[in-house]
Amino acid sequence: MGVEGxxxxxxxxxxxxxxxxxxxxxxxxxxxxxxxxxxxxxVGVCFALALFSWPDxxxxxxxxxxxxxxxxxxxxxxDFGLLWDPLSLxxxxxxxxxxxxxxxYAIGYMEGDGAYARFFAYxxxxxxxxxxxxxxxxxxxxxxxWGGVGLASxxxxxxxxxxxxxxxxxxxxxxxxxxxxxxxxxxILVIVTQVGSTTYAETFxxxxxxxxxxxxxxxxxIFIGCAAKSAQVPLHSWLPDxxxxxxxxSALIHAATMxxxxxxxxxxxxxxxxxxxxxxDLAGSIGGLTALMGAILGCAQWDIKRILAYSTMSQIGxxxxxxxxxxxxxxxxxxxxxxxxxxxxFLGAGLVIHALANExxxxxxxxxxxxxxxxxxxMLVGVLAICGIPPFSGFFSKDAVIYGALEHGHPYLYxxxxxxxxxTAYYMFRLILVTFFGTYRGExxxxxxxxxHPELAGMPPHAAxxxxxxxQPGPIMNVPVAxxxxxxxxxxxxxxxxDSPWERFFGQLFAGxxxxxxxxxxxxxxxxxxxxxxxxxxxxxxxxLRYGTSAAREHAVERLRTESVHMPPVLANAFYFDAAIDxxxxxxxxxxxxxMGRVVDPIVIDGAVREAAIVAVSLGNRFRMLxxxxxxxxxxxxxxxxxxxxxxxxxxxxGR
Amino acid sequence: xxxxxxxxxxxxxxGLSAVLFFIGVAGVIVRRNxxxxxxSIELMWNAANLLFxxxxxxxxxxxxHIFAFLVITVAAAEAAIGLAIVVVAFRRAKYVxxxxxxxxxG
Numbered sequence: 001m002g003v004e005g006x007x008x009x010x011x012x013x014x015x016x017x018x019x020x021x022x023x024x025x026x027x028x029x030x031x032x033x034x035x036x037x038x039x040x041x042x043v044g045v046c047f048a049l050a051l052f053s054w055p056d057x058x059x060x061x062x063x064x065x066x067x068x069x070x071x072x073x074x075x076x077x078x079d080f081g082l083l084w085d086p087l088s089l090x091x092x093x094x095x096x097x098x099x100x101x102x103x104x105y106a107i108g109y110m111e112g113d114g115a116y117a118r119f120f121a122y123x124x125x126x127x128x129x130x131x132x133x134x135x136x137x138x139x140x141x142x143x144x145x146w147g148g149v150g151l152a153s154x155x156x157x158x159x160x161x162x163x164x165x166x167x168x169x170x171x172x173x174x175x176x177x178x179x180x181x182x183x184x185x186x187x188i189l190v191i192v193t194q195v196g197s198t199t200y201a202e203t204f205x206x207x208x209x210x211x212x213x214x215x216x217x218x219x220x221x222i223f224i225g226c227a228a229k230s231a232q233v234p235l236h237s238w239l240p241d242x243x244x245x246x247x248x249x250s251a252l253i254h255a256a257t258m259x260x261x262x263x264x265x266x267x268x269x270x271x272x273x274x275x276x277x278x279x280x281d282l283a284g285s286i287g288g289l290t291a292l293m294g295a296i297l298g299c300a301q302w303d304i305k306r307i308l309a310y311s312t313m314s315q316i317g318x319x320x321x322x323x324x325x326x327x328x329x330x331x332x333x334x335x336x337x338x339x340x341x342x343x344x345x346f347l348g349a350g351l352v353i354h355a356l357a358n359e360x361x362x363x364x365x366x367x368x369x370x371x372x373x374x375x376x377x378x379m380l381v382g383v384l385a386i387c388g389i390p391p392f393s394g395f396f397s398k399d400a401v402i403y404g405a406l407e408h409g410h411p412y413l414y415x416x417x418x419x420x421x422x423x424t425a426y427y428m429f430r431l432i433l434v435t436f437f438g439t440y441r442g443e444x445x446x447x448x449x450x451x452x453h454p455e456l457a458g459m460p461p462h463a464a465x466x467x468x469x470x471x472q473p474g475p476i477m478n479v480p481v482a483x484x485x486x487x488x489x490x491x492x493x494x495x496x497x498x499d500s501p502w503e504r505f506f507g508q509l510f511a512g513x514x515x516x517x518x519x520x521x522x523x524x525x526x527x528x529x530x531x532x533x534x535x536x537x538x539x540x541x542x543x544x545l546r547y548g549t550s551a552a553r554e555h556a557v558e559r560l561r562t563e564s565v566h567m568p569p570v571l572a573n574a575f576y577f578d579a580a581i582d583x584x585x586x587x588x589x590x591x592x593x594x595x596m597g598r599v600v601d602p603i604v605i606d607g608a609v610r611e612a613a614i615v616a617v618s619l620g621n622r623f624r625m626l627x628x629x630x631x632x633x634x635x636x637x638x639x640x641x642x643x644x645x646x647x648x649x650x651x652x653x654x655g656r
Numbered sequence: 657x658x659x660x661x662x663x664x665x666x667x668x669x670x671g672l673s674a675v676l677f678f679i680g681v682a683g684v685i686v687r688r689n690x691x692x693x694x695x696s697i698e699l700m701w702n703a704a705n706l707l708f709x710x711x712x713x714x715x716x717x718x719x720x721h722i723f724a725f726l727v728i729t730v731a732a733a734e735a736a737i738g739l740a741i742v743v744v745a746f747r748r749a750k751y752v753x754x755x756x757x758x759x760x761x762g
Contacts, residue, residue, distance in 0.1 A: 629761025631693075631754045635684045 007069050010082055013049040013092070014131050016042050021125035028117025036107035039120030043103055043127055047096035054089060068137040068201070078198055083137035086505050090332065091134040091257075091264055094339045098256045099127050101480035105347055106248035108476035109354055119159060123252070126152035130257055134264060138199040139188045142265070146184060146225065149258045150177035156249040157242045169241035176238045180228020184265075187221025190214050204271040219272055219279030226262030226283070231313045232290045232320055237577045239313050240297075243305040247353055250305055251346030255312045256339040263316065263335050266323040270510060274326070283324030284405070288416040291317030293575065295423035299430065300571035302451075302564065303360045304349045307431050311386060312342055314420060318401050321413055327404025329506040333495055334397035340487040341385035341394055347481045348379035351473050352435065356442065362434045363449040363560045369436040372472075376436045378481045383432050385488045387425040387536055396492030403528050414528075421532050425539030433547035438556045448557055450564025662713060669710035677703035688753045690742045694735060701731040 020042040024035050031038065070081035103123055110119050129148025136142045150173075158170030192198060194214050195206045210218070226232065231239035242254045253259070266273060266283060273280050294314030301307045315338050322331030352368060352375050353360055369376045385392035388399065402417035441449065495502040523531075546552060552559060573579060626637075662669070676699055683696025705724045712720025745757060 627761060629758030631757065632685050632688070639681055639685065 007082075009049045009053050010069065010084060010135070011071075013046050013053070013096075014082060014128075014135055016046055016049075017124040017128035017131065021121045021128060024117050024121035024124065028121065031117055033111075033116065035117035035120045036103075036110065039124050040100060040103040040107060042124060043096055044100045046127070046131075047093070047100050050089070050092045050096050053084065054093075070137075078140070079138065080141055081137040081199075082135045083200065084135070087264070087267060087332070088134045090336060091260075092131060094336065095127060095130050095134070095257050098339050098343050098484075099123075099252055101484055102248050102252040102256070102343060102347065105251075105350070105477050105480040106246070108474055109248050109350055110246060115159070119156075119246070122152055122155045122159070123249075126156065126253060126258070130261070133261055137201070138197075139184075139191060139203070140198050142268075143181070143184055143188060146229065146261065147181055149253070149261060150174060150181065150229070153177070153242070153253050153258055156253060157245040159245055159249065163244065165241075166244035169238070169244040173238040173242050176235050177228050179235060180225040183221045183224025183228070185221075187218045187225065190218040190221060194218075200268065204269075207271055207275050210275075215272065215276050216279055219269075219276045220282065222265060222269060222272075223279065223283050223286075226265050226320065227286065228262075229265075230259050230262030230316045230320060232262070232286050232317065233293055234577060234581075236290060236294070236313050237574070237581060240301075240306050240309040240574070243303065243309050247305065247346060247350035250309070251343045251350065254309065255342040255346050259312060259316055260319065260335045260339070263319040263323055263331055266320065267328050267332050267510075270323070270328050273323070280324055280326060284321050284410060284413055285324075287317045287320030287322070287324045288405075288413040288420075289317070290314070291321060291420045292416050292423075293317075295420045295427065297571065297574050298427040299423065300567060300574075302363055304352065304362050304365075304431065304435065305346070305360055307362070307427065308342070308345055308349060311345075311424065311428065314424060315342065315386065318398060318417065318420070321417065322401035322404055325405050325408040325410050325413060327401060327408060328510045329502070330397065330400035330404040332506065333502060334394075334401050337385065337393035337397040337488075337491055340484055340491060341382045341392075344378060344481060344484040344488050345382035345386065347477075347484065348375050348382060351375040351378070351477060351481065354473050354477070359442070361451060362431065363451060363564070364442050364444070364446070365435045365440070366438040366556060367436070367440040371440070374478055374481075375473075378485060379436070380432060381485050381488055383428045387428055387540070388421055388532065389536065390533075391492070392489055393487065393492035396495045399525075399529050399532060400495065402532060403525050406523070406528065418532055418535055422535035422539040425536040426543045429540050429543035430547055433543060434556075434560070437548060438553040441557060441560075444557055448561060450561035662710070666710060666714055669706060673703045673706045673710070675703075676700075676706065688755055690738075690745075690752070690754050693754065694738045694742070697738070698731060698735065701727055701734075 020039060024031065024039060028035055068081050068083045068085075070079045073079045103120065106119070106123065110116055113119065126149060129145050129152050131145070132148060133142055133145025136145060154170050154174040154177075157173050158167050160166045188198060191203055194210045195203055197203065197206075207215070224235075228235040239254060239259065243250055245254070273283070291314045294310045294312075294317055298307055298310035298314060301310060315334070319331045319334050319338070322328070322334055324331075352365065352372065355372060355375070356365065359365070381392065385394035388395045398421060402414060402421065405411075405417055406414040494500060547556075547559075570576070628634075680696045680698075680700035680703060683699065684693050687693055687696065705727050708720040708724045708727070712718065712724075746752065749756070751757060
């Protein structure tokens with residue numbers, strides 16, 4: 001296919017954010033406060049371009065893979081091009097659309113920050129990397145974007161470079177992501193050995209050439225990449241720590257877009273997963289486990305952003321479970337709705353954090369409903385959506401994922417999904433009740449609330465100087481949140497019914513995947529929905545009994561203190577994953593480093609250098625005997641030499 | 657190449673030359689007075705010259721004569737430089753024994 005129609009727009013859409021990132025980075029000091037609007041504007045233009053190219057994509061998308069445009073070739077069989085199909089279109093719209101809203105919000109949130117332009121340069125760089133990831137028509141381009149978003153994430157988590165915890169979190173995120181990159185790279189190498197090409201089209205067309213082992217290896221490699229990027233157990237522990245970044249970063253990268261790259265990858269490679277049931281079982285189980293674990297840990301957090309981080313982990317677990325069991329369209333639908341409601345939740349939390357001068361500990365909040373009604377309603381809509389209360393969007397997608405597990409013959413995953421939905425309702429309403437109801441506890445002594453180390457528990461050290469810099473958010477922050485409320489509420493309506501717009505959009509794409517290997521479910525979809533809803537209501541009820549009743553509100557301080565002090569250590573330590581990783585990898589690596597530093601470097605490396613010097617010195621000492629300084633000695637040497645030469649010719653014969 | 661006879665047999669010239677040369681060598685190696693060493697070197701030059709002339713006569717080849725002149729010239733230059741060095745060294749360090757001039761000892 002030649003370059004025609006919407007293709008130039010597509011290239012512009014892809015490259016504009018990079019141009020913007022370079023410009024903001026290079027001219028940041030000159031642009032000052034203009035940097036934010038420029039960054040947001042560029043991403044807004046990209047969103048407009050994506051919308052404009054939409055009909056074209058739908059029109060061209062015949063068969064499993066949509067239209068694609070080869071840009072250049074870097075070797076026989078290795079082309080680099082852009083792919084424009086419903087899947088990449090969905091992600092592009094979310095990346096640029098939600099990205100635009102969040103970056104606009106950040107104009108207000110980051111106001112007065114010393115590195116204002118740098119922030120927007122990183123954000124637009126992230127958009128570029130993410131677009132590379134989803135628009136690439138081959139695995140190598142995907143890997144480039146994959147690494148790029150990891151890098152952007154590293155920059156943005158460690159954005160407050162004067163905070164030790166932020167720098168450590170950035171490093172942790174980067175290292176864990178690289179583990180995933182290595183897995184993905186391994187998968188790509190396997191694919192190259194099997195089909196001799198890296199494009200999706202070639203790979204999926206020649207799946208028959210894969211040996212069984214190679215297919216499982218490739219799928220597992222891809223899944224390791226997904227697990228690291230999408231915070232699946234056991235590579236999840238970077239995500240809660242990533243909340244050290246500014247709140248808009250958490251909303252854009254660590255909730256709405258980057259962490260769903262793994263879901264994208266599985267959905268993109270669905271023919272491979274279809275062909276490999278073992279790998280699919282692995283992905284489904286890990287997804288279910290992550291969903292459950294994230295939800296349980298969400299109940300034990302006090303930092304408003306960490307609660308949301310664990311809920312993100314849990315929801316991505318749902319998505320991976322969905323695409324893992326083969327319900328690809330359900331997983332992708334949950335990605336879409338999650339992008340909206342999670343961005344909304346984070347931006348709502350950002351409003352609270354901004355107004356309370358960077359206070360993030362929910363124990364020090366309370367009663368904010370009357371002080372910040374807008375933030376309350378925004379958060380409430382998000383919470384209702386994530387809990388799956390109809391008619392909010394999360395209801396439709398979560399229900400589709402949970403029922404999809406049953407439909408594709410995984411009753412255990414179905415049970416986990418239902419249970420997780422109940423726990424999700426519990427901890428999200430806990431968040432709402434503790435934060436927005438009762439009385440304001442900001443003036444209560446932290447130790448009365450069970451906060452042992454204010455610095456570690458909630459208040460970030462960098463916030464201290466601006467502690468009195470508390471102000472209500474302006475319209476630049478409120479309007480994006482208000483706009484996000486619309487899709488959060490209504491987006492799920494697209495998926496109602498058997499011939500919904502959603503079905504028509506994605507039905508073709510996953511044609512091979514969605515209609516095979518369904519098993520007759522033991523309960524109907526309607527009954528299943530009722531069960532899920534009933535359990536969700538039980539979760540909400542439990543949260544209300546614990547935090548919402550008038551007795552609970554009156555004794556909120558004592559209750560929170562008791563709960564903080566008596567938090568089971570297994571929850572407070574997040575199932576000891578950090579400790580395990582520390583003991584299994586970090587400590588051995590540090591020990592190896594120390595061993596290298598104390599033994600190998602001084603003895604082997606320095607030893608070799610020193611030994612070479614010693615040899616040179618001793619040789620020199622031998623040879624310096626010749627330099628006796630005695631003129632007569634030299635003369636004797638010459639004579640002896642001459643005699644030797646003459647003797648040589650006398651014996652051997654001159655000239656022969 | 658034609659040969660002419662010499663008043664004395666060629667072997668005697670060669671023997672004398674060798675004796676002179678080794679006296680010179682021994683002088684350079686054994687004696688420590690720089691002046692004597694220079695004289696010994698002259699002795700070696702002249703041993704070489706003697707051979708040049710003897711063979712030039714025997715083989716009727718003037719190259720040997722020319723080389724002898726060349727050697728005399730070079731020897732004169734060498735003696736001039738050598739004496740100059742000896743004088744300068746003597747003025748600076750007051751030694752007459754070359755073994756004391758061991759500044760470059762390794």
